[in-house]
Amino acid sequence: MMNQQKKYVVFIDLDKTLLSVNSSVPLILIAFRKGLMSIFSLLKAIWLSIVYKLNVSDPISITKSMAFWLKGIPENLVDELSEHVVKQQLVKKIRPEILNEINHHKVNGAHIVLLSASLPYTCNRIAQHLNLDDVICSLMEVENGLFTGNPSGNICIEQEKAIRAKAFVNNTGFDLIDSYAYGDSFSDHFVMELCDHPAAVFPDRRLKRLAKSKKWKIIS
Numbered sequence: 001m002m003n004q005q006k007k008y009v010v011f012i013d014l015d016k017t018l019l020s021v022n023s024s025v026p027l028i029l030i031a032f033r034k035g036l037m038s039i040f041s042l043l044k045a046i047w048l049s050i051v052y053k054l055n056v057s058d059p060i061s062i063t064k065s066m067a068f069w070l071k072g073i074p075e076n077l078v079d080e081l082s083e084h085v086v087k088q089q090l091v092k093k094i095r096p097e098i099l100n101e102i103n104h105h106k107v108n109g110a111h112i113v114l115l116s117a118s119l120p121y122t123c124n125r126i127a128q129h130l131n132l133d134d135v136i137c138s139l140m141e142v143e144n145g146l147f148t149g150n151p152s153g154n155i156c157i158e159q160e161k162a163i164r165a166k167a168f169v170n171n172t173g174f175d176l177i178d179s180y181a182y183g184d185s186f187s188d189h190f191v192m193e194l195c196d197h198p199a200a201v202f203p204d205r206r207l208k209r210l211a212k213s214k215k216w217k218i219i220s
Helices: 014-018 024-033 039-054 059-070 075-088 096-107 120-130 159-172 186-194 205-214
Strands: 008-012 110-115 134-136 140-143 146-151 180-183 197-201 217-219
Touching: 008 014, 008 096, 008 159, 014 120, 014 180, 024 039, 024 075, 059 146, 075 120, 075 146, 096 110, 096 180, 096 197, 096 217, 110 120, 110 159, 120 134, 134 159, 159 186, 180 186, 186 197, 186 205, 197 205, 205 217
Parallel strands: 008 110, 008 180, 110 134, 180 197, 197 217
Antiparallel strands: 140 146
């Protein structure tokens, strides 16, 4: 059924798009300081983040590997740490440029969706803080209150973002013809290609090159 209240849909990535930082970094650091993460896991996470930034390996495999540090940690503890990180650090890292875009779309009657590879413990709180309409993100398996270290379903990255966006509009009655998509990474181009109004936000080199060739909006 078509949404009667909202006119069009906007998909916004979280890390390095809506936020100027990667939201997982402060969470990992506080987990390490609290003894929830070994020095080996911390160094591995740092190495994987460098590899991801250099685009020299599969982003899906890297993201899965980075999330494995959660294995054996209680979900409620990560939820509490995420609340602290969002309130104390991440809300201060919201890009004013994207906040302006969000406010513009709200005035124009948009349904705004946070579409991210990050986990709901962060995504839901950022969305609530900004009064966004929906969240589509990655999930981790939880058994007996503890993380298994494995994703629940597919990580919401690359083609999976496009799949989720298509499913969302099909289920809600919106149309991709009038939709917007904001992303910072070349891996976001799958969902950006679907939308009539893609915007590259402080893009990496590959996305910036693609955005220029396709005459997409660039925010930097």
